[in-house]
Amino acid sequence: MDKLTSALGYTPKKIAIFRAIKLGDLLCVIPAFRALRAAFPEAHIALISLPWAAEFVAGYPQYLDEFILFPGWPGLPEQPVDPVRTVDFLQQMQARQWDVMLQMQGNGTLVNAMVSLINANVTAGYYPADVPSEAWAAHSGLFQPYPINSHEVHRHVGFMTFLGIPSQGYALEFEPGDAAKKQVLTLLTDVQVTPGQYVCLHPGGISGRRWPAHRFAEVGDALAQKGYTIILTGTTAESPIHDDVREHMTHPVLSLAGQTNLNTLGAVLHFSALLVSNDTGVAHLATACHTPSVILFTSASPAEWGPLDTSRHRIIREEDAQGPQSVIAEALTLLTN
Structure with missing residues (x-):
């Protein structure tokens, strides 16, 4: 009992x-x-x-x-x-x-x-x-x-x-719902983006736990050069960070700052080929949506907050990143698997 x-x-x-x-x-x-x-x-x-x-x-x-x-x-x-x-x-x-x-x-x-x-x-x-x-x-x-x-x-x-309550496993889960998926598919059609052919970058998050915007821009350009559309996700308050990333990128980029709620953000991730993100809530949402991800850790402990599935999700500590190259390499590995 x-x-x-x-x-x-x-x-x-x-x-x-x-x-x-x-x-x-x-x-x-x-x-x-x-x-x-x-x-x-x-x-x-x-x-x-x-x-x-x-x-x-x-x-x-x-x-x-x-x-x-x-x-x-x-x-x-x-x-x-x-x-x-x-x-x-x-x-x-x-x-x-x-x-x-x-x-x-x-x-x-x-x-x-x-x-x-x-x-x-x-x-x-x-x-x-x-x-x-x-x-x-x-x-x-x-x-x-x-x-x-x-x-x-x-x-x-x-x-x-x-408490004597048996475990039902450790997997995260999130289902955006059909309405949110339909809304996002309409959005993608309107901007001529193909599901599965775009990468989400999430450069925002808690201040002090963010990889530099120009590094996200370098990753975005490298993945755009491989044929992927780059989409920035975030809140309205994170629009200045998006502007910073866009200013440093040479390829076109689509910003969804402030244009998603929880369900539509989940749907955007659901149809995405990959997420590159700071250690923040969106990283956990990608895990729950079964979207491959590369997560940058600047201060939090990956042993406490990192994804448990390290085959689909890759953890990179800021101090271990050699510029953007290690992030790009991990992203390309996940995209080609």
Whole structure:
């Protein structure tokens, strides 16, 4: 019997998960959600997350039944704190009388107190590995020391295993949907680009974790010379980075900055021959869409955040890159396989 059912004395019917971070962070936890759903196929499972994640939840009806907007909490940088909304949120969550509350945000330093205020019948999650377990609500046996040296996917599947919930594998998954695919195919036809004959470059991402724009331009020109159309993906805020790449390229390039949502971006990747990207959410999306990729790591650890399938996806550390040549070589290898 799993630990949640054992602690409750019955099979949970209402499960809330707290994970209010970014795209890549949520994609990496899908294998854990898959295991949770397999264990509790009849449960109502809700994700408490940031506003953007409403679209994410809608894309996984097989695992998630509800999106709940997180109003922020002191110390968490992703969402400004509104005390009135936060109090209302906690009261509403308490009123719903959840069977299970899962804290899957991180080591719990900032949020364990908050999730305990939801007052679910049982609460499970992580606590910092370097503090005594009794400092957190770990005496119940439902809190695990946060695994520091672990891949993000393995970390959360391991949490399910800790709770007695069998793994359903480590593969990421994302299905853009027929409507998004049709929309992207129309776009590609309009700009006279053939599916499977273009390469996506994603030069944006978190500041400080970006390969230089002129290096992306060099890669783009090299792949364009091989006959591939180059498409830049990113948000409206990343348009200046796209402009920088375009200014350094000698071949034509198409920018989709701000022109895609999560589903259409997934469809763009679905029809792409390859993605070359910084270590950011789009890199994980390519993995989930089964699109080959070359991922540039500047500061994050590939052992924690890199793709698990290194035959279809290649990892290059910035310090190991000899100019753009190593990236170009890996890209051409994947394109010719």
